[in-house]
Amino acid sequence: MPLTPYHLALNYIIYLILVRFKIIKKGDYTPLWMMFASNLIDLDHLLRMFSGSSMIKQEYGLDGLLLHGWWVVLPISILSMIKKWRWFGFGWALHIILDGFMVLFGLNSFLFPIN
Numbered sequence: 001m002p003l004t005p006y007h008l009a010l011n012y013i014i015y016l017i018l019v020r021f022k023i024i025k026k027g028d029y030t031p032l033w034m035m036f037a038s039n040l041i042d043l044d045h046l047l048r049m050f051s052g053s054s055m056i057k058q059e060y061g062l063d064g065l066l067l068h069g070w071w072v073v074l075p076i077s078i079l080s081m082i083k084k085w086r087w088f089g090f091g092w093a094l095h096i097i098l099d100g101f102m103v104l105f106g107l108n109s110f111l112f113p114i115n
């Protein structure tokens with residue numbers, strides 16, 4: 001199960017912190033929407049769901065998720081250098097870090113137990 005609600009909550013918290021420290025101008029919502037949009041990479045989970053791989057793998061790992069793989073360091077680096085797209089890249093990186101922590105600490109299964 002994708003953790004999209006948690007991603008959105010984290011994006012919003014990070015956004016508020018960045019506004020508080022004046023890294024993002026107050027009233028500028030573009031970075032927030034870009035971060036929200038970056039969570040569309042979770043369509044990955046759906047793609048895998050329909051690819052016929054086992055349920056356990058879907059719940060507990062990021063393996064086989066195209067947009068969650070190590071190679072995304074490259075597009076994220078490129079995006080972070082393009083002013084217009086850097087918040088999308090930032091959101092993408094944040095997304096993978098949160099997914100990684102969830103898998104690392106087994107919280108993926110804690111939040112969405114399968115019976």
Ligand SMILES: [Zn+2]
Binds near residue numbers: 042
């Ligand atoms: Zn994800």
